[in-house]
Structures are given as structure tokens and as C-alpha cells.
Amino acid sequence: MLPPSWLHTWPLARWLQSYQRHDALGDLLAGLVVAVMLIPQGMAYAFLAGLPPQMGLYAALFPLILYALLGSSRSMAVGPVAIASLMTGEALRHSGTDPSQWPLVAAQLALLVGVCLLGLRLLNAASIVNFISHSVIKGFTSAAALVIALNQLKYLLDIDLPRGDFFTLITALPNALPQSAGDAVLLSLLCLGLLWGMQNQLAPQLIRLGWPKLAAQTLARSGPLVLILASLVLLPFLWPQAQLAKVGAIPAGLPDWQFIVLDLGQIQALFPSALLIALVGYLESISVATALASQKRERIAPRQELLALGIANLGAAFTQAYPVAGGFGRSMVNHNSGARTTLASLLAAGVLALVVAFFTPWFADLPKVVLGAIVVMAVLPLIDISAIWQTWAFNRADALTLLASFLGVLFLGVELGILLGISLSIALLLKRSAQPHIAELGRVPNSEHFRNVQRHQVQTLTQAVFLRVDENLYFANTHYIEDKILDAVSTRPQLTDVVLVCSAVNFIDASALESLETLIERLAQAKVRLHLAEVKGPVSDQLAHSHLLTLLQQHQGQIFLSCYSAFCALQK
Amino acid sequence: MLPPSWLHTWPLARWLQSYQRHDALGDLLAGLVVAVMLIPQGMAYAFLAGLPPQMGLYAALFPLILYALLGSSRSMAVGPVAIASLMTGEALRHSGTDPSQWPLVAAQLALLVGVCLLGLRLLNAASIVNFISHSVIKGFTSAAALVIALNQLKYLLDIDLPRGDFFTLITALPNALPQSAGDAVLLSLLCLGLLWGMQNQLAPQLIRLGWPKLAAQTLARSGPLVLILASLVLLPFLWPQAQLAKVGAIPAGLPDWQFIVLDLGQIQALFPSALLIALVGYLESISVATALASQKRERIAPRQELLALGIANLGAAFTQAYPVAGGFGRSMVNHNSGARTTLASLLAAGVLALVVAFFTPWFADLPKVVLGAIVVMAVLPLIDISAIWQTWAFNRADALTLLASFLGVLFLGVELGILLGISLSIALLLKRSAQPHIAELGRVPNSEHFRNVQRHQVQTLTQAVFLRVDENLYFANTHYIEDKILDAVSTRPQLTDVVLVCSAVNFIDASALESLETLIERLAQAKVRLHLAEVKGPVSDQLAHSHLLTLLQQHQGQIFLSCYSAFCALQK
Incomplete structure (x- = not known):
């Protein structure tokens, strides 16, 4: 045996x-x-x-x-x-x-x-x-x-x-x-x-x-x-x-x-x-x-x-x-x-x-x-x-990848066709995450919930804006996010506080960290404070190893546990 | 003029x-x-x-x-x-x-x-x-x-x-x-x-x-x-x-x-x-x-x-x-x-x-x-x-990229060195998102909040498990996530419900959609129902163009607005 x-x-x-x-x-x-x-x-x-x-x-x-x-x-x-x-x-x-x-x-x-x-x-x-x-x-x-x-x-x-x-x-x-x-x-x-x-x-x-x-x-x-x-x-x-x-x-x-x-x-x-x-x-x-x-x-x-x-x-x-x-x-x-x-x-x-x-x-x-x-x-x-049409309805990037792999194999051969498909699927993935969805949030009346102002009837504050970035913060999207935040600030003269809602941020890389640090300083020059809210466990572990927290404090920025606590604090 | x-x-x-x-x-x-x-x-x-x-x-x-x-x-x-x-x-x-x-x-x-x-x-x-x-x-x-x-x-x-x-x-x-x-x-x-x-x-x-x-x-x-x-x-x-x-x-x-x-x-x-x-x-x-x-x-x-x-x-x-x-x-x-x-x-x-x-x-x-x-x-x-050491403390992937670009430029030349750095930074990014952090959640007592069971004192249910995937669902991580969910099921014989918490999911691609469909059917064979919770606006728009919702319903799965409503419904 x-x-x-x-x-x-x-x-x-x-x-x-x-x-x-x-x-x-x-x-x-x-x-x-x-x-x-x-x-x-x-x-x-x-x-x-x-x-x-x-x-x-x-x-x-x-x-x-x-x-x-x-x-x-x-x-x-x-x-x-x-x-x-x-x-x-x-x-x-x-x-x-x-x-x-x-x-x-x-x-x-x-x-x-x-x-x-x-x-x-x-x-x-x-x-x-x-x-x-x-x-x-x-x-x-x-x-x-x-x-x-x-x-x-x-x-x-x-x-x-x-x-x-x-x-x-x-x-x-x-x-x-x-x-x-x-x-x-x-x-x-x-x-x-x-x-x-x-x-x-x-x-x-x-x-x-x-x-x-x-x-x-x-x-x-x-x-x-x-x-x-x-x-x-x-x-x-x-x-x-x-x-x-x-x-x-x-x-x-x-x-x-x-x-x-x-x-x-x-x-x-x-x-x-x-x-x-x-x-x-x-x-x-x-x-x-x-x-x-x-x-x-x-x-x-x-x-x-x-x-x-x-x-x-x-x-x-x-x-x-x-x-x-x-x-x-x-x-x-x-x-x-x-x-x-x-x-x-x-x-x-x-x-x-x-x-x-x-x-x-x-x-x-x-x-x-x-x-x-x-x-x-x-x-x-x-x-x-027919898979191309079915995929198109759900996600165009996938349909493009499918079509590219199909035509690639036909006209360039199996090997190059597969490599083309793989490269394209990765490129489209990166392209998408390089220009992430950024939602402005407001408070659902009489609740602790915050939702996109464009999709729901919500309360907002004139002096503070809540922005939720629906993507990890990393090198390919730091400039885009920086630009969007600066745009939001430049169009609202009464603004004194920006709250970056991090509920969808699972990871921050070194480029994004530097970008955040620069952002804090640039906003401070415009007399605007940057705050973070709903930072996840792994991300806040990461930030503990950086100078960001010190820099935040220097410029009167805070880390709020939830959007609601930020809302209450900034309402005053 | x-x-x-x-x-x-x-x-x-x-x-x-x-x-x-x-x-x-x-x-x-x-x-x-x-x-x-x-x-x-x-x-x-x-x-x-x-x-x-x-x-x-x-x-x-x-x-x-x-x-x-x-x-x-x-x-x-x-x-x-x-x-x-x-x-x-x-x-x-x-x-x-x-x-x-x-x-x-x-x-x-x-x-x-x-x-x-x-x-x-x-x-x-x-x-x-x-x-x-x-x-x-x-x-x-x-x-x-x-x-x-x-x-x-x-x-x-x-x-x-x-x-x-x-x-x-x-x-x-x-x-x-x-x-x-x-x-x-x-x-x-x-x-x-x-x-x-x-x-x-x-x-x-x-x-x-x-x-x-x-x-x-x-x-x-x-x-x-x-x-x-x-x-x-x-x-x-x-x-x-x-x-x-x-x-x-x-x-x-x-x-x-x-x-x-x-x-x-x-x-x-x-x-x-x-x-x-x-x-x-x-x-x-x-x-x-x-x-x-x-x-x-x-x-x-x-x-x-x-x-x-x-x-x-x-x-x-x-x-x-x-x-x-x-x-x-x-x-x-x-x-x-x-x-x-x-x-x-x-x-x-x-x-x-x-x-x-x-x-x-x-x-x-x-x-x-x-x-x-x-x-x-x-x-x-x-x-x-010294940038290498500073970066190492914050994020090892960045430090490796920095080192590879440095050594690449020294030993392969500027062009190949830069290309090596870019490729490595993208590869490490993909590697990370291919094995995402998956947290099991429990209810913070007497509240509507849900937190990681490993980090907080929370309430859980024996017949249901709440899993939050901290990443978009896409081709490179579908197998990993599928495996983790099936592992969770196979180790808990009393389990009848799995709630996939999508608060960090900003995007689902066609591969992940198929993987979810397969998962629903495999779990159904094991007499376990799959539910979704906290699905974001853009993602639920996407899912409306797919067969997933029909399939969910066929197997008694639901889409809950929040973890709390799922918890209340499954507690009964």
C-alpha cells in the first residue's frame, strides 16, 4: 500500500x-x-x-x-x-x-x-x-x-x-x-x-x-x-x-x-x-x-x-x-x-x-x-x-479585443494575433483606469449615506465638495485626478474644503502619493484644505509609512472615518 | 487687434x-x-x-x-x-x-x-x-x-x-x-x-x-x-x-x-x-x-x-x-x-x-x-x-521599478532601461490587481456599518458570508476570485448564501461576467445562493445589458442595496 x-x-x-x-x-x-x-x-x-x-x-x-x-x-x-x-x-x-x-x-x-x-x-x-x-x-x-x-x-x-x-x-x-x-x-x-x-x-x-x-x-x-x-x-x-x-x-x-x-x-x-x-x-x-x-x-x-x-x-x-x-x-x-x-x-x-x-x-x-x-x-x-455583437452590448473594450484577436489571427497568424489581443486587452484596461470615473457625492437627506449628485436627490455644502475616485490611485491616473480636482476648485470660488472619498481606492502607489502631496500644497496656496474620508485598512497601513499624514496636518487637513463625519465637521 | x-x-x-x-x-x-x-x-x-x-x-x-x-x-x-x-x-x-x-x-x-x-x-x-x-x-x-x-x-x-x-x-x-x-x-x-x-x-x-x-x-x-x-x-x-x-x-x-x-x-x-x-x-x-x-x-x-x-x-x-x-x-x-x-x-x-x-x-x-x-x-x-529606500518603505513594487530603471539604464542603455521600467511597472500593477485583497465582512454591532472581520470586532452569520473584493473584476483576477469564493464555500458546510460586496468594484469586464455566471451555477449545484450588494451606478448600468440578472433570479440570488439590508434579509 x-x-x-x-x-x-x-x-x-x-x-x-x-x-x-x-x-x-x-x-x-x-x-x-x-x-x-x-x-x-x-x-x-x-x-x-x-x-x-x-x-x-x-x-x-x-x-x-x-x-x-x-x-x-x-x-x-x-x-x-x-x-x-x-x-x-x-x-x-x-x-x-x-x-x-x-x-x-x-x-x-x-x-x-x-x-x-x-x-x-x-x-x-x-x-x-x-x-x-x-x-x-x-x-x-x-x-x-x-x-x-x-x-x-x-x-x-x-x-x-x-x-x-x-x-x-x-x-x-x-x-x-x-x-x-x-x-x-x-x-x-x-x-x-x-x-x-x-x-x-x-x-x-x-x-x-x-x-x-x-x-x-x-x-x-x-x-x-x-x-x-x-x-x-x-x-x-x-x-x-x-x-x-x-x-x-x-x-x-x-x-x-x-x-x-x-x-x-x-x-x-x-x-x-x-x-x-x-x-x-x-x-x-x-x-x-x-x-x-x-x-x-x-x-x-x-x-x-x-x-x-x-x-x-x-x-x-x-x-x-x-x-x-x-x-x-x-x-x-x-x-x-x-x-x-x-x-x-x-x-x-x-x-x-x-x-x-x-x-x-x-x-x-x-x-x-x-x-x-x-x-x-x-x-x-x-x-x-455572433460573440462580437453580444460582447459589444456589455463592454466595448472586450468587443474590440475580440475583433482584434480574430482579425489578427486571420491576417497576422495565430501567434501575432494572440499577442495583439493580449496587448490590446491590457492597453484598454490601462486606458480605462487612467481616466477613472469621479463622482461628486451628496448626503441622502436624513441618513448617513452619500450618493452621486447626478444620480440622486442629495444635500451638498457650498464650502466643501465630496469627490469619490472610483479607481486605485496610481501612476497612470494621477495627472487626470489632479486635473479634475483642480478644475473643481477653480470653478467654485467659495470652496474651502475638498474631501477625497477613498471607498473605492484599494491601493496608492508612490507616484500617486507624490501627486497627493503636491496637491495638498497647491490647494493650500489657493486657501483650500484637502481631506481624506473612508480610507480602507490596507491603504491607511500604507499611508502610515509616508509623510502624507504629517503634510495633511500641517495644512489643516483631516482623515475622516466616514463621509458623514466629514459632512458634520465641515458643515459648521 | x-x-x-x-x-x-x-x-x-x-x-x-x-x-x-x-x-x-x-x-x-x-x-x-x-x-x-x-x-x-x-x-x-x-x-x-x-x-x-x-x-x-x-x-x-x-x-x-x-x-x-x-x-x-x-x-x-x-x-x-x-x-x-x-x-x-x-x-x-x-x-x-x-x-x-x-x-x-x-x-x-x-x-x-x-x-x-x-x-x-x-x-x-x-x-x-x-x-x-x-x-x-x-x-x-x-x-x-x-x-x-x-x-x-x-x-x-x-x-x-x-x-x-x-x-x-x-x-x-x-x-x-x-x-x-x-x-x-x-x-x-x-x-x-x-x-x-x-x-x-x-x-x-x-x-x-x-x-x-x-x-x-x-x-x-x-x-x-x-x-x-x-x-x-x-x-x-x-x-x-x-x-x-x-x-x-x-x-x-x-x-x-x-x-x-x-x-x-x-x-x-x-x-x-x-x-x-x-x-x-x-x-x-x-x-x-x-x-x-x-x-x-x-x-x-x-x-x-x-x-x-x-x-x-x-x-x-x-x-x-x-x-x-x-x-x-x-x-x-x-x-x-x-x-x-x-x-x-x-x-x-x-x-x-x-x-x-x-x-x-x-x-x-x-x-x-x-x-x-x-x-x-x-x-x-x-x-x-536614497529614493530607492524611501520608496521601499511605502511600496515595494515602486522601489523595484525604480531599481530596475536605474540598473536598466546603466547596463542596457537609456532606451532599454526606460522600456524595462515601464514594462515592469505595468506588470507589477497587473500582478497586484490579479490577486486582489478579499475581505470577509461582519456587522459592527448596533450599526449599519460592515468591516473586515480580521480588523474589527463584528457580528457574522453562520449561514451567510459577506466577501468584499477590493478590485475591479476583470480577466486577470476572475479565476483567483472564483477560487477564493469556492474555497470559502467548501470549508463551511452550513453555508447557504454568499454575498459579494461590490463597493470597491468600479468595472466588470466580459470575462468576469462569464465567470460570475459560471459561479452562480456552480454554487447552485452546491445549494448555495450568490447575492450582490452595494453595486455602484456605472456597474449596475453595465449589468443591465447582460443575462446575469436573469440568472441570479433563476437561482434565488438578489441584489441588495447595502450590506445591512442583505444582513437583515439573510438573518431570517
Whole structure:
């Protein structure tokens, strides 16, 4: 038996302590379903990254096992995912290396992604992903999904399209479209129709016919498998003369162990991409894991996830694969198919290992159209343009960020698009707090409450003004606040007292402190006293370490506990 | 007579309307004093930038006139300044051009600085300089002054030192010091002693002897002039055999008009430096102008300053000069010598024009030691290391920013140092707001007030917890706040209600809105209701545009006006 401390830090051991027979049934079914999904998705995502199809299968093998052994999510399926594949493809194109070198460069990238994730764990810096706001995520996910879908057009229409970003693709389309191959287009429509029908129509119909819900849903989700089996088994008989591009020979056998060496130049070239893939991959994984865990009222351990995903990426690097993450689609399927623990993933990896070891030659005749259709159906739900309008109504800064991330990913690429979105969201945040809302307060008659004079019927004093700054006082807004206070003073000749209401001030920095000190002196020259009211505990602790209090006293300024006590004192 | 709208926008015309005889006397004296200061400083700052001495004189000529005609500060003296000269020198060294080309490149840089300033005016973006916090300014000013002083060692000791940054200078010192020339060292000590004595000791002594204060102070400030006259007139007689490096021949005559052409490559290379020189120059100018204006209870118009400084820099570019700004030292002298309007600057420019046109050959025999000593005495007061300790006591983030800016300027150069400081100040600000202070509140007995349970003796409820988040709710802190609330719930099994007190929340972004929606649903699964209290006007306007209110109602959550009404309702 393991010591208790191990159980605390090793999720799988904890789960297995209370493992029961019906858990095993759930894991078994989920494992099989995921294995079946992994085969076409793995190959398709490897194509998306510009890599040979077996690398997508390898990426689902050891990384899946390593995550299953270490991860804190019971049902997340780690492996090749759409957005990380797109980003890997972008990094490979920008690496300046020959495409024949890309399999090796992709593994180097996976190594650096793993190192970044483990580095974030060491630095306890998982929270850095919180700076990627929901608006940035929505914008870049929609755009990335659109680019991924466009990338599939070359398979769906059997046309020559360069591998690349949105701009490359749409400028090449007008010339390429007329070359569309009729057979491919026909099969594409059939595949998309079949997938759409099974995904959206089959389950309700089967349930109406009396099938058990789980069985109906499982069958409905097996669309990709049905499609692959049908196109491998039936297509040659039903449509032998079809002219279709095939996946081609895939080497059989498990991946070889490979040792990765990186020189300093390669590290410098790949590191920015690796860091961004690590952050985006971690963000996607933790979102999926948290969503699944909260359905079972469990919690995810972010540090454990960084460890598990980091090791999974190192595993990818050393087994001829490329960067991996926790995918949304397969994880949902795994969860809904009844996965109770990561044993489901271990089983999926086992099935996949058998396929990779012995049966890859079977897939040589698979039309590429089928893979393209599977990817398109997987990413279409991620495209959500309407989010811009919904966000606009609530907060324009968020809508601008979303739009900038979306257009940035389309026209500058995933990496620059995300960086643009992050920079813009931070810039807009700073801009807002640099020009804070300042309310003039008055007393709600016969009460101790003070409210904005523009929103409420309140009492004011002619010789004193109560100003509430709705923001922390810090370097970017000190000048603005100073100006507003001086403006208020210059427009009211009878004024002798200004009360700065600090109920919304959680923090004062050194710039703001100096600005307050200057303000006290400038107001004193105009025979106006500055007072503070409703200073919070942490802020007054801070002020105790400064000269402000002495300076206030020198100029007959006071610190009032509440607006009401200031009102009473100044009324006299 | 000018139409009134002109008077409003053209400061000089406004001042001249009420111009009187004693104004003219003040302007006359101040203009003469500033002209006298400009000669040695102009030459010395040009040397600092790695440019021929006449460029420093030219930089004080047309830019001074243009600012005098357009500026909104009565007494600011625009021209060559220490830090902009240091930054120009850095930009020239990094431009990759041959030193013989530097006079032209410096003029190109001035053109771009002018364009940046006018661009900031067009974009109404003067407030961007507010993001350079006081801590960054203090750190980089101290470090820049230190580098400037070290740069003068080659003149003070007559040694061979490479032109360059702190690291270059201190690594070259050990080899160079033993070559110090005895005559130069002796003269340096004499010059520094004379300057120090006149600056700090002369005025009090003269006043004690019965001199009028203004006359005593004016004489005390004429140290540089006395030093120059003495070394030109007396030195050849008193110490004819002294071996000293001389300024050398300076071409006589006013600067030629030159046309500046920039190709795209040069613009790209120089633009980052130009923007930073523009920002730092504007920041220095506006600080000086504001400080001087507030002594006379006047205001500075930031937009007018951007225009005036922009045009002054364009003037510098077209008249063989280099980037200019409003300098602290000369402006103080101008102000204290009695300048009433910018006519003082016009007079100073006139005197300087005479000197430049006819008398520059007189300065060929001026020892470089004298210029070095004048610069050292001008920048020494800017070095303030103790600011780090003072800031540390108040706010560690500011102290770290100050230290980083200081060390950054020393070891990475002025540009990177400032950028490092700005980035760090923003990063630390975001880090702080990403992990906000969250206080649990209780009721102050027999009152409507609620205070932190850890700081006060207050009443609490077992079934409800009042949490006040002391920060805006936005993307970087949503996860943290979510976690803290879920932690509070998971540790208190009797809890049925969570009240989020929003008195310090001035703003909710889209990420936080989604996080709140998720939180309501997660808490509902745990049979806990979420309520809001003390929501401010602007925030409740915002929430009216969202689904949050509907969702709250669905899960029996309420919005309470105050903590007290929530307390009364939940007590039952």
C-alpha cells in the first residue's frame, strides 16, 4: 500500500483506491470510443501541421499514457489537437527549415513546449494564462477554426492550395477553385452530410425508437469511425472508378525512441512559438478539465496539470511526435461515454498501439476527403462570430479585443494575433483606469449615506465638495485626478474644503502619493484644505509609512472615518 | 487687434496684452543670464551627444525662438538638454552610421522627434506619458545623470575614454585612469570648487553683506560664465605652460538652412529612438513647465506644449541642430531671474545669435575641462540613490521599478532601461490587481456599518458570508476570485448564501461576467445562493445589458442595496 502523501499528490492512485466494477465498464467503453476517434483525427491534425500522418498517431500514444498516469483530470483526453497543430504548422513554416526537416523540428518544438510547461510549474506561474482574457480566447479560437476549415478545402475539393495562413489561402482560392475535382466534391458533400446527420439527427431518432440513451449517443458519436470503415470497405465496391487523393503508405510499427538535441540558435528561434503553444495548450486543457471536473463537483490541480502536460510533451518529443494538449472534442466524448478514471485513456492508448503496430497499411487507401470532412465538422462549432455583437452590448473594450484577436489571427497568424489581443486587452484596461470615473457625492437627506449628485436627490455644502475616485490611485491616473480636482476648485470660488472619498481606492502607489502631496500644497496656496474620508485598512497601513499624514496636518487637513463625519465637521 | 479666439490659443499674444515696464526689466535680465548659460552648456551637451560643439549652440537658437513664439509656459527655456543629448548620442552610436554622418543623422532624428510630438498632438495622446511612472523617471534620471557625469571624466582627467554606456565606461576606466594628466586634474578641482562655491556659498554671504537678494542670486548663478571668462582671459596669463585639451575651432556664422530627406530604412531605424526621445523630452518639459506655472498659479496647456515642442524640434532639424526639450536647469534660472514672458527667451536667442555669428572663434582656446566641470555640476543634483529606500518603505513594487530603471539604464542603455521600467511597472500593477485583497465582512454591532472581520470586532452569520473584493473584476483576477469564493464555500458546510460586496468594484469586464455566471451555477449545484450588494451606478448600468440578472433570479440570488439590508434579509 502507498503512503498517504503519495495518494494526495498522485491522482490515479487515489482514484484506484475506490475503483469498482461499474467504473471499469465506463472506462472500457470510453477508451474504445476515444481510440476510434483518435485514428482519423490524429492523421488529419498531422496533415494540418504539415507533418506525415503517423506523427499524429504517435502524438496520441505515449503522451496519452503519460498524462493518464500523472494528470488530475479523470476524463481529459490528451493528444494531437486542432489549434496546437495549426500553431505547430505556423512555427514550422516560420522556422526557415526545409520541410524534410519538419518532423525533427516538430519534436524539438514539443521538447521546448514541455520545458516551458515544467518551467511554469517551477515558477508557480500557471496564473499567467489568466492574462489571456475570454475575449482574446473567443476571437482567436473562431479565427483559428476558420483557418483550419479553409485548410481542409484542398482535401475536400482536391485542389492545389498552399499551406498557410488565411491571407495565403483566400488569395490562392480564386485560381484554385476552378480546378475542383468532381469526384472529391461529391464525396465531400456525402461525408459532411453523413457526419452532420449522425452528429445532430441520429441520437434523438434512436431514442425515439426506444434505444437506451447511452447507446444512442455513443452510436451518434461514432460518425468518424463509420465514415472511415465505409470508405475503406464499401467505397472500392460501390464506386471503384472514383478518382480520389489517398492518404498513402503509413509506416507500420511503434514510434522509435529518438534523442533530441537543440543548439542555442534553434532554441532562440523556436522558443517564442513553444511558449505560446504551451500557454494556449495549457489554457485549452485546463478549461476542458475544469468544465468536466465541475460536472462531477471535483477540482483540478493546476500545478499537477502543468506537470502532467509538460511530461506528456516531453514524451511526444522523444517518440517522434509533436506538441500535444488536452482536446475539447475527444475529452467531451470520453467523459460522455462514461470514463471514470484515466484508465480509459490507457486503454485507448493500448488499442491505438495495436493499430499503429500492425494495421496502419490498411489506411493507405483512405481518401483524404474523409479526413478533411472529419476536421471541418470538428472545428465548425468553434466559429462564433455572433460573440462580437453580444460582447459589444456589455463592454466595448472586450468587443474590440475580440475583433482584434480574430482579425489578427486571420491576417497576422495565430501567434501575432494572440499577442495583439493580449496587448490590446491590457492597453484598454490601462486606458480605462487612467481616466477613472469621479463622482461628486451628496448626503441622502436624513441618513448617513452619500450618493452621486447626478444620480440622486442629495444635500451638498457650498464650502466643501465630496469627490469619490472610483479607481486605485496610481501612476497612470494621477495627472487626470489632479486635473479634475483642480478644475473643481477653480470653478467654485467659495470652496474651502475638498474631501477625497477613498471607498473605492484599494491601493496608492508612490507616484500617486507624490501627486497627493503636491496637491495638498497647491490647494493650500489657493486657501483650500484637502481631506481624506473612508480610507480602507490596507491603504491607511500604507499611508502610515509616508509623510502624507504629517503634510495633511500641517495644512489643516483631516482623515475622516466616514463621509458623514466629514459632512458634520465641515458643515459648521 | 487680434480676434479673441487667437488670444485664446496663442499664449504670447495674450501675455503681451497686459505687458508692463517691470515685465520688460525681468525679461531683459533673465534673457541675458540664460544666453550666458547657453554657450557653455550648448557646447558641452553637443560633445555629450558626440556632435561638434556648434550644433549645441544652433540647438539653442531657432528652437528657442520657435518655442518662445508658440509655447504656453512663460519661463521655460527650450534648447539642448542633458538627457536628450545622452539619448541622441546612444541613438547615433546604435544607428550603424559613420561618425562623419552623425550631424546629419542627428538632424534627421530631430525631424522625427518633431513629427512624433505633432503626431501625439493630432492623436490627442499626450496622456501616454502618464504611463511613465514617477519611479521610472527617478530611476532613469539618476542613472542617466551618473552616465553623463562619468562621460565627463575624459575631459576632467584628460584621458582616453570611449564614448558609450556605463558598462563601456567603467570597464575602460582602470586602464585609462593612470594616464590622467596632472594639469587637467588640477584645473578640474579648481573649476568644480569654484562652481560649487558660487552655487552654494556665494548668495548667502552676499546677502549677509547687505546685497539685494535678486542681485546676489543672479551673481551666484553666473558661475559658469565667470569660469569661462576666467579661463579665457586669465588662464593664459596666470598659467601659460598648462597643457590642456581645448575646444578647438568653431565655425563662425549662423547655421545654414538644410533640407532633410529620410528614406524608409532610416525612418525604421531611427523611429523607436525618436519616439522615446520625444516622450522623455515632453515629459521633462511638461514637468518643468507645470512646476514653474504652479508657482504663479497658472496652468499649462499640454496640447499647446506638444505643438510648440514639435515645431521647435522641426526647427532644430532644418537648422543643423539636434533634438531639443525644455531643460530643468536653465528654466529655473530663467524663472528665478525674473522672466515674465517668453520675450526673455527671444532676447536670449538674439544674444546667442550675435555670439554664434561673430564670436565663436573666441571659444577655440576654452579648455574642455571647463565644459566638463559645468556639466558635472549641472547633473550631480539629479543623482538620488536614497529614493530607492524611501520608496521601499511605502511600496515595494515602486522601489523595484525604480531599481530596475536605474540598473536598466546603466547596463542596457537609456532606451532599454526606460522600456524595462515601464514594462515592469505595468506588470507589477497587473500582478497586484490579479490577486486582489478579499475581505470577509461582519456587522459592527448596533450599526449599519460592515468591516473586515480580521480588523474589527463584528457580528457574522453562520449561514451567510459577506466577501468584499477590493478590485475591479476583470480577466486577470476572475479565476483567483472564483477560487477564493469556492474555497470559502467548501470549508463551511452550513453555508447557504454568499454575498459579494461590490463597493470597491468600479468595472466588470466580459470575462468576469462569464465567470460570475459560471459561479452562480456552480454554487447552485452546491445549494448555495450568490447575492450582490452595494453595486455602484456605472456597474449596475453595465449589468443591465447582460443575462446575469436573469440568472441570479433563476437561482434565488438578489441584489441588495447595502450590506445591512442583505444582513437583515439573510438573518431570517
